[in-house]
Amino acid sequence: MTGFLRALVLWLTEQPLVRRLMQGSVGRRFAGRFVAGDTLDDGMAAAAQLARGGIATLLDHLGENVSSREQAAAAADAYIGAIRRGRATPGVDCIVSVKLTQLGLDSGVDVCAENMVRVLQAAQEQDPAMRVMIDMEASEYVDRTLDLYLALRSRHPVGVALQSCLRRTAADAERLAGPEAVVRMTKGAYLEGREIAFQRRDEVSRSYVAVTRTLLEAGSSVHLATHDERLVDGAREYLHRTGVAADRYEFQMLYGIRRDLQNRLVEGGEPVRVYVPYGTQWYPYLTRRLAERPANVWFFLSNALRVRG
Ligand code: FAD
Numbered sequence: 362m363t364g365f366l367r368a369l370v371l372w373l374t375e376q377p378l379v380r381r382l383m384q385g386s387v388g389r390r391f392a393g394r395f396v397a398g399d400t401l402d403d404g405m406a407a408a409a410q411l412a413r414g415g416i417a418t419l420l421d422h423l424g425e426n427v428s429s430r431e432q433a434a435a436a437a438d439a440y441i442g443a444i445r446r447g448r449a450t451p452g453v454d455c456i457v458s459v460k461l462t463q464l465g466l467d468s469g470v471d472v473c474a475e476n477m478v479r480v481l482q483a484a485q486e487q488d489p490a491m492r493v494m495i496d497m498e499a500s501e502y503v504d505r506t507l508d509l510y511l512a513l514r515s516r517h518p519v520g521v522a523l524q525s526c527l528r529r530t531a532a533d534a535e536r537l538a539g540p541e542a543v544v545r546m547t548k549g550a551y552l553e554g555r556e557i558a559f560q561r562r563d564e565v566s567r568s569y570v571a572v573t574r575t576l577l578e579a580g581s582s583v584h585l586a587t588h589d590e591r592l593v594d595g596a597r598e599y600l601h602r603t604g605v606a607a608d609r610y611e612f613q614m615l616y617g618i619r620r621d622l623q624n625r626l627v628e629g630g631e632p633v634r635v636y637v638p639y640g641t642q643w644y645p646y647l648t649r650r651l652a653e654r655p656a657n658v659w660f661f662l663s664n665a666l667r668v669r670g
Contacts, residue, residue: 364552364560367652371552374648383661384644391661395617395650396423397639401443404639407616408453411635415627417454419494419613420447423640424463430472433465437476439640440493441483448487457484458494458636461506470505477509481517490518492543494584497522499551500558507533514541522586524549525569526558534572538579545584545613546573550649566592577605584634586613588622597631607632615650 373379382388397407401422408418422439424432440457447455459480465472477493484491495510497503510521520543523530527549537544548565549558559565569592576583577600585596593612600610611632614623626633638646651657 364555366655368552370652370658371648374644374651380644383647387661388647392643392647395615395638395647396643397616397637399639399641401439401446401639404443404637405446405450405453405455407637407639408447408455409450411637412453414624415633416623417611417632417634418447418456419634419636420455420457421496421636421638421646422457422463423638423646424642425460425498425645426462426467427465428467430465430468433463433468433472433476436463436465437479440480444480444484444487444491444493448491454634456492456494458496460496460498461509462498462502466502466505470509474509474512477513478517481513481519485517492518492520494543494545495519495521497524497547497549500527500553503527503529503533507537511537519543520545520582520584522547523572524551525572526553526565528557528559530568530572531575534575538576538581540580542576542579542581543584544576544581545586546576547586548589550653552652570595574599577603577609580609582609584611584613586636588614588619590622593622593626597629618650 374383397403404420408420411418420443422436422443424436427433427436440459443457447453459477461473464476481493484493495506497506506521510519513519522545523533525546525548546569548569559568566589569587573583573585573596585593587593611634612626613634613636616635616637623633623635651661
């Protein structure tokens with residue numbers, strides 16, 4: 362979506378009336394396309410279904426920007442519960458992805474680090490090699506997120522997301538790159554100004570390719586998190602031509618998006634993992650999915666009008 366439309370959708374979804382409408386029954390039904398449900402049971406049911414199709418899961422317990430230490434500790438507990446449940450469920454390859462603002466980053470790096478270490482230790486108790494992934498949030502959090510990731514990675518299996526839309530990401534990738542790095546490559550879901558972020562799709566894609574190459578050439582493991590078929594096909598060609606080992610990459614997509622492409626990759630023998638969000642705090646996640654694609658907005662509005670009409 363163009364920057365203007367994206368900004369418009371994000372602004373609209375912050376308006377109280379729109380928010381009320383979207384959090385009602387129509388919005389809930391619409392959210393069901395992108396969110397597995399309100400509970401961990403719902404997340405695990407989605408994971409089991411994906412596993413039957415040969416797809417692994419990245420669980421996301423929805424929530425961000427919590428305002429108290431208690432909420433941050435509760436979010437860490439929820440992740441620990443998800444890790445244990447995932448491990449106890451046979452036939453399901455399931456790890457978790459956290460947002461640092463959900464673990465208390467707005468209350469202080471120390472609060473967040475304490476919760477993050479609890480989550481990492483719980484994962485390692487289940488399996489010493491079990492990785493925990495860190496989502497990347499809006500640009501104001503990038504420094505703190507990368508600093509914490511770098512501080513943790515020598516002691517715990519942990520990975521972090523980068524956003525190719527940010528101009529700084531090429532330099533960040535140079536700093537992170539190496540065999541110890543595990544990086545999820547995304548385009549970036551947040552609205553950022555032109556002084557810090559590429560606005561044109563072709564620039565964002567070019568940056569995606571360049572940063573991915575930097576990481577792979579340095580021996581890093583890369584999770585190619587995109588539904589962009591050109592990037593997916595280009596990455597496959599590059600990975601096979603240069604002989605990148607299969608345990609150093611996987612393709613990742615979001616729950617409910619491009620199932621056809623997910624299945625095509627599985628059929629082609631590629632490792633695929635789907636990001637499965639669950640929980641009651643689905644509103645900010647849903648607004649980002651709406652802002653990515655105008656068709657989602659029309660789809661939502663036509664449903665809303667049909668119900669009201
Ligand atoms: P686009 O060019 O936006 O889309 C390519 C095609 O994918 C579209 O033509 C359409 O067919 C389909 N598509 C894309 N989005 C939608 C949608 N919302 N609804 C329906 N169809 C759609 N961003 C972050 O900022 N931080 C993160 O930590 C983060 N983690 C992610 C983890 C995973 C596994 C994935 C897949 C994405 C993640 N993102 C994250 C979101 C990412 O940054 C993009 O906003 C999102 O993936 C859309 O970009 P795209 O690469 O799919 O390409």
